Amino acid sequence: MIVRLLYNFTIINLFALNEELYSLAGRFISYLELEKRYSGHTCTAYRNDLFQFIDFITLNYGSTPVGDLTHVMIRSWLARLMEDTMTAKSVNRKISTLKSFFKFCLRQELIKQSPMIKVVAPKISRRLPGFIEEKGMRALEDNRSPADLQIFTDDFEGITHRLIFEIFYQTGIRLSELIYLQEFRVDNGNLSIKVMGKGGKERVIPISPALGAQINAYTDLKRSNLEVFERGVLLVHPHSGKRLYPKYVYLIVHKYLTDHQITTLKKKSPHVLRHTFATHLANNGADLNAVKELLGHSSLAATQVYTHTTIEQLKKVYKQAHPKA
Template identity: 30%
Template sequence: MSGERRGTRVAHEALPPQLREAVDAFADHLAGVRNRSAHTVRAYVTDLVSLLDHAVRMGCADLSELDLAVLRSWLAKQRTMGAARTSLARRAAAARTFSAWAHRAGLLTADVAAPLASPRAHRDLPTVLRADQAAALMDAPRVRAAGQAAAPRADAPHVGSTAEGPTTGDGPTASASPAARGASGDSRGGAAEGTASGPESPGGEDPALLRDRVLLELLYGTGVRISEACGLDVADVDHARRVVRVLGKGGRERAVPYGVPAQRALDAWLGRGRPALAGPGSGAALLLGARGGRLNPTTARRIVAGYAEAAGLPRTTPHGLRHSAATHLLEGGADLRAVQELLGHSSLASTQIYTHVSVERLRAAYRQAHPRA
């Protein structure tokens, strides 16, 4: 099925043939008609296979026998197995989406999931960095570069080498220690490449550090998702207007501005860093991994976490930087609609959570400072 071609393969061989065909057709619809991402298709198809497997166990040999009672029984079972409220809400949404599609396709005589209620997902307030903490994180690659220049170790393996653990992709495994992993999360000195250190830029700088710097500046300076940052091509950067063209969820394209620090990081990376890492497999990718291919999100997450740890900051993820960017924009007086556009949210409700973060900070400051709090 086309879902398989998009990396959405989900085992469903145990289902009866008619139900397998329905799963395949639904995956094709999500990927080809609704233009959902491979991750979304995989999640929905996984939920659907679970639902249909439950239906078969309840005696439904045919899709036409699926009804509201089976759907509710399935969700109840998921809850007893410890599924979180957010997971239950997503699974209910997947069931409703499938039911509506199957009804339109003539596979169901009625949209049986239309009245299906789902638990209201509990939304924790996102963890955000303070402005000074974000500034320290942005400065972490420069601090690390200064430390390397002050104390070079020609006999030591390169940051992220396989000396203390195997590597996968462009970064070390999660089992590698922070010391072996390094702040950059890179693995250019891995044994597989047979070298103790990676290439240097024309200016003698470590290209991985230049890459790390521009990654951090873009994530915080634009608030883009990690998948969006890793998906950027060189041509997506408009240097004259200082904006990047981002392809977001659902194939929606938007232009996001960035500031002077990000521009400086981009200039250094494109002028001195990227040429040192680029190879035959680089293509048009803006951000490159250790072996010259497009930087993957898993490695990027390790890079962010490594620098946050090195700077003594709370555990930080790329999505945490997105939260921080949105919160700081609102605290600085940005309009909520403008922040919605910058983040690429289809609904204003998704953006409004950041107003709660600001209110909570205000309340905390009030409790700490006001004598009659």
């Protein structure tokens, strides 16, 4: 209780010391929510980054109007983050937050120039994304583990879990996109789903007739198995009927991939299924621009990592098949 009181006392005093800057940050977050239509999850990330920065500024420089913020102050904050062993990827995300914030301030004519023009982002060493081999995904699709055991049960819970995997692997959507996927966005006539991605950008993803049939069967079972469930949303918790939440989906994916020895990857998350979707497309000759559109990437640079995966796959095939390898 003492820690909580002390913590609250500190936050209140920080706000009082730099009320103008904290209030401006609040206006920026409201702009992201109401005008840019960013998701709640994204806005929370922006808010946390921005308030962390303002906390640092207030503690180290005192009351500082937005027009007095300099690249030196920003660099000192970034240096502190890296001293605390924050990864380059996480630091770059915070830099992106500040760039957006100062761009907002420019539009509002609160500053004449963004201090971010003199801030250089640290380089990120790109690691190849982990993915599940095709035989592992076939085991999930066939509902038979490598040990020849049934993976998903035949009850509503098992059917829900199986559909989670099928949608992830067959569409490559993000965890947040799966959770907020609405029933009306599934178009069985055209065999496609409409997904609301980052920044409120909508994209259309084709689905197979088999997945369309699975979704239809699931929606019927949902109505017959649950007296009360959240309306509109496609996937719900098999017992409570409420919208799925991120931790639940993560635990489900991790459990099945681990318990049934589907992969030896250390990281067994929903995002691995997204990487698997993209990697399998690339390995089977899909055009990189098409993969970009399906994933909802804003630039081709983010998708190009899968070309490296394809090269690694070609090397593997070469070593296995070529007599001189």
